Amino acid sequence: MGYARTTTVCTIGASSVTVTVEASVFKSSSKGADTVRMSGLPDSVVNQAQTRVRSAMANSALRFPDKSISVNFAPASVPTTGSAADLALAVTIMCADDLLPVERLADTVLLAELGLDGGLRPVPGTLPALLEARRSGLRTAIVAPENAAEASIVEGLTILAPPDLATLVAWVFGQTPLDPVPRPPRPEPPRLPDLSDVRGQPLARRALEIAAAGGHHMLMVGPPGAGKTMLAERLPSIMPPLSDAEAVEVTSLHSLRGRFTGGSAALIHHAPFEAPHHSITMQALVGGGTGAIGPGSLALAHRGVLFIDEAPEWPRSVLDSLRQPLECGEVRIRRANTAISYPAKVTLVLAANPCACAPNKPVDCTCPPLKRRGYLTRISRPLLDRIDLRVNLPPVPPSAILTDLTEAEPSESVAKRVQRAREAAAARWAEAGETWGLNSEVPGPALRSARWRLPAPVRKYVDELLMKERITARGYDRVLKLAWTIADLREHASPTADDVAEASELRLGYSVR
CATH class of the missing domain: 3.40.50.300 (P-loop containing nucleotide triphosphate hydrolases)
Structure with a gap:
């Protein structure tokens, strides 16, 4: 019985999880030989991977084991989705059957879909997946050529992008060199509409x-x-x-x-x-x-x-x-x-x-x-x-x-005022021990608390709007947030009556004065 394991990454929503792909290859006395059984939480795409792996190996002049194969995706409680684990599955099976030396793939993450012809195909989410691989201590990533540019963004990883499974196998045996994908220079920022x-x-x-x-x-x-x-x-x-x-x-x-x-x-x-x-x-x-x-x-x-x-x-x-x-x-x-x-x-x-x-x-x-x-x-x-x-x-x-x-x-001069206003807001809330970065993120109760509550003469316009039910309670809080932003743009320490009045008018869409 042979056993091997490699590493891939599964993406769940906006987060990624490092997944160990384990394979055990053994002779079976029953009629169920030449079968692949998967455990963990593979979805339908992962379950279909064995078909892609069989064909990819056959078209790459590689022998698929004529034995029973058990595959496990660990942690078993993590849903394994998509086709990104195809390459890891194929390589793990070959290593478990002693067709490949698994030692060459230590500290390596495998992330690519396999075509029936053995070609490596791109998968979405390569960037967050490789960021998670780096956090897990891995040092090399093998991806599809179409994902190479995206993968090279991640610092601290050696990126290899073989075109197909046969080339990867030849590299593992030291027969074919693979040059690491160079990290591209940081491009010039795009020119945005002005x-x-x-x-x-x-x-x-x-x-x-x-x-x-x-x-x-x-x-x-x-x-x-x-x-x-x-x-x-x-x-x-x-x-x-x-x-x-x-x-x-x-x-x-x-x-x-x-x-x-x-x-x-x-x-x-x-x-x-x-x-x-x-x-x-x-x-x-x-x-x-x-x-x-x-x-x-x-x-x-x-x-x-x-x-x-x-x-x-x-x-x-x-x-x-x-x-x-x-x-x-x-x-x-x-x-x-x-x-x-x-x-x-x-x-x-x-x-x-x-x-x-x-x-x-x-x-x-x-x-x-x-x-x-x-x-x-x-x-x-x-x-x-x-x-x-x-x-x-x-x-x-x-x-x-x-x-x-x-x-x-032009946008450049406006952006400078916006930057100063954001810095003023961030500094104010940070000094108060809060994590809010923008005035729109500040909870309404905080602005109505004793520390930040504006004097009654300053709040005159917005208080009248609330009393006359021309704005809701949520609208009242949002006028206060607007007033703080207007004050930051005008470099006021706190909103004035004019700031609150302008905020009220912008909230309603018409003049209140």
């Missing part, structure tokens, strides 16, 4: 700056061509670059979606921008689906911007699925025996036309009055209550397009 392209819309630009500084959600209502999409696309350009830890976190989510397969790869150091179409399903937006559970657009926008254009045209149930993740900053998906979570700290930007016919001028609207009034109510009130900034955009005047005007303020 705010200087936007003509007019000073109120929307101001709201965009506040949204970037405090991580506040935003709704823009205006006719087609008013600049809603342009403004949303330029929000990432005024948000601070991601730290190395944040870049790894964000890039790992994109890796789980397979976005780096076959091309160049680098850590994402800018705020991501996701703009799904209104025909998207709930599973594609928040994550999930049948079979393998993956991150949706919401998680892919983590630490960046999720842009929902033509929001009233979206199914209400799909939009309302955002409510809970917006509150807690993560997506939680539950199945019968599985609970998976993805981080989802996003800045949500909604855009909408004022009515279904979407005229350039209100006087040209052909919608019946009842239909016009009800158009924006397609966005549920509970979701709207989580939107901090509401801006009505007028049509862009012809003079803003036809006249040679001085270029609008």
Whole structure:
């Protein structure tokens, strides 16, 4: 009886677990010889791996053992999903049958799908998987060539990318050299759309700056061509670059979606921008689906911007699925025996036309009055209550397009103010012993506590709105958060009455003074 074990990594949601693949090969006196029995918690894709392994070995001129084979994925309590364990399974079986020396694969993680021809195929989630392998003390990773660029991002691992199983076997025997994949130089940051392209819309630009500084959600209502999409696309350009830890976190989510397969790869150091179409399903937006559970657009926008254009045209149930993740900053998906979570700290930007016919001028609207009034109510009130900034955009005047005007303020100068405001907020909350980074993350009760409660004259406008029931209790807290962000942008030690008034107006979408 022969025994061997190798190492692979299983990805569950946004986390990864190092998995030991064990194989025992033995002669059987029963008629059940030449069978493979798997234990642990393999899914259907893993159970089908034996078919891929048999064919891959046969087409690589390698002999599959004509014996009984027992395979175990340890820890047995961890669900083993996907095809990333194919290569580890094939190599472990060969080592257990004394066809390969297992010693050459010590401290090595095997991560690739096998094609029937023996070729190594890419798998999603290579980056987070190899980060976990490095934390587990492994020193070498064998991946598919299409995953080589992504794998090379991980420092401290020697990356090998043989094209097929036969080449890997020849390398194990020392017959064929494999050159380590070089670590690529850090690329230049991408050029993002600039705010200087936007003509007019000073109120929307101001709201965009506040949204970037405090991580506040935003709704823009205006006719087609008013600049809603342009403004949303330029929000990432005024948000601070991601730290190395944040870049790894964000890039790992994109890796789980397979976005780096076959091309160049680098850590994402800018705020991501996701703009799904209104025909998207709930599973594609928040994550999930049948079979393998993956991150949706919401998680892919983590630490960046999720842009929902033509929001009233979206199914209400799909939009309302955002409510809970917006509150807690993560997506939680539950199945019968599985609970998976993805981080989802996003800045949500909604855009909408004022009515279904979407005229350039209100006087040209052909919608019946009842239909016009009800158009924006397609966005549920509970979701709207989580939107901090509401801006009505007028049509862009012809003079803003036809006249040679001085270029609008570029993203670079706005980003500097946003950076200073974020640093001020982070320093304030850190000095208080709190972990909040953005004002939007501060709990409402904290802002109403004795330490941070604003004086009554300062709170005048927002207190009146609450007394007149023009805002909810949640809306009251969100006005206070906005006021702190506005104060940080103006470099005030704490919000003034004007800061609170501006925050109240931006919350309502109209003037209160």
